[in-house]
Amino acid sequence: MAHAFHIPALLLGLLAALATLPLCVELALACLGRWFSSGRPAGTLLPGPLTVLIPAHNEEALIARTVQSVLAAAKADPNPVNVTVIAHNCTDNTAARAAEAGARVQPLAGPAGKGHALRHGIEIALKEGAAAIAVIDADTQVSRNLFAVLRQALAHADAAQAWYELGEPNAYGNTGQELGALAFRGMNAVRPLGRDRAGFSSGLFGNGFVLRAETIAAVPWNAYGLAEDREYHALLVLAGRRCAFAAEARVWGVAAASRDARRSQRLRWEGGRIALVRQMMAPLLRASLAGNLHALEVLLDALSLPFAFGLLLLLAALALGLFTGAEWLLAYALAGLTLCLGYVVRSARLAPHPGRAALALLAAPWFVLRKLSLVPAMLRSASRKAAWVRTSREVQP
CATH class of the missing domain: 3.90.550.10 (Spore Coat Polysaccharide Biosynthesis Protein SpsA; Chain A)
Incomplete structure (x- = not known):
């Protein structure tokens, strides 16, 4: 019976890998790129008003x-x-x-x-x-x-x-x-x-x-x-x-x-990202195929899944890799999950209060599950008819 599900599981694993690849590339840049030297000249200021x-x-x-x-x-x-x-x-x-x-x-x-x-x-x-x-x-x-x-x-x-x-x-x-x-x-x-x-x-x-x-x-x-x-x-x-x-x-x-205002804000951000893909994918893809690596990076960023969704798919890929015994899928999923961990740790360490950020991560699984429920609303917010809505804010104590 397990053999009957082997090929479908491999196909699902391949789809999960393809779907998360743009995110993994972006996380690799985030985790590894910071070690590079900027090589910028210092001391010059742009003059003028x-x-x-x-x-x-x-x-x-x-x-x-x-x-x-x-x-x-x-x-x-x-x-x-x-x-x-x-x-x-x-x-x-x-x-x-x-x-x-x-x-x-x-x-x-x-x-x-x-x-x-x-x-x-x-x-x-x-x-x-x-x-x-x-x-x-x-x-x-x-x-x-x-x-x-x-x-x-x-x-x-x-x-x-x-x-x-x-x-x-x-x-x-x-x-x-x-x-x-x-x-x-x-x-x-x-x-x-x-x-x-x-x-x-x-x-x-x-x-x-x-x-x-x-x-x-x-x-x-x-x-x-x-x-x-x-x-x-x-x-x-x-x-x-x-x-x-x-x-x-x-x-x-x-x-x-x-919470409602934060939900509205997240929907606008994610909906705007989806709308950007629809609007700019063709010119970015043409430029990428012509050898423009900068356009390729922007395209990959636009195609990246929200982090929570990407994390879930990488966990699914890991489970499918264990089920099928596909070493390439296991290696990819483990590498992607390592990048996710490094990315989250880096974000927490850069917080004004790293300890509080680390404690908040204990609630992350609930946050990830809640975000799944926003998928239909995200797609609606990406509609060409979606209107800009001001986010309600308050001054923090």
Whole structure:
């Protein structure tokens, strides 16, 4: 009877291996790439005026604090820094609070979505002669060295992304928030650090990134989907441009206020990734087949399964390998699971409170099972008709 199931089990194992291969490649870069030398020159800063765009939709509770944090970092930059809040379809006092905090405010009425607000602000900044344009979310605190570090990164790259953390600096969260921050850190710090050190483009993550003016002139902002940052990054790579990872600077975004809000946020992120595959797969595949390894890496990142799903499939591959005795499947599954372990440990060690992150991992199996229930909603959120929805947030105590 076991023999009758041998071939189907091997086929299932092969499918599991193929499905998890993009994720395993990305985890290998994350775990191994960080050991490479960046080989960057040091000490040079991009001169000229820097415009900071803060797109905001009904953010009156947090916008003043964000503007104050950005202005404090601007004072540490010897070059001019202009802070502009794009008050996008606001029906509250966001514009007034931003102006009181010291920002210039540009009201905007029009299609919903962060991409449209950024396009409006970018057009204004370029007309005013900005040498570079940075993007900060309206719920963010930034390190004082942010702009100096970003300018230094732009001396050898077309764009740069700061280290983006989820949660207040030095905050203590509950288990769900700790796990969410751990997963977020893996995606937005561990992986881009490995890519950057290995010579690939680190990626853009929507908050704490900067673009050279000539970069935007060469690759105009035309990204309006749920994952506008990933979409624009793919366009940059297809145009032969590179984004550096500015690991010495930090931006901290506020975590979602409730379990439902965190669920909505995760669905938007994963839905945006699926939509990106649908939209950009063909041009990325063509570029990859033409020998563009940077486009291939972006394609593999887009095709990577969510970590929880990939982990489950690797465990299934391990079980199928034991059942069939296929040494190649066992070796692949064990290598993939080793990469998963290294990735999680690295993400936990980089946490502000590594001990709390390690304890939160005890609840990870429940987190993984809950994420499986989100699959239908993820597919719906990737629909072309899916609308952008603001995530409810709260300031952490």
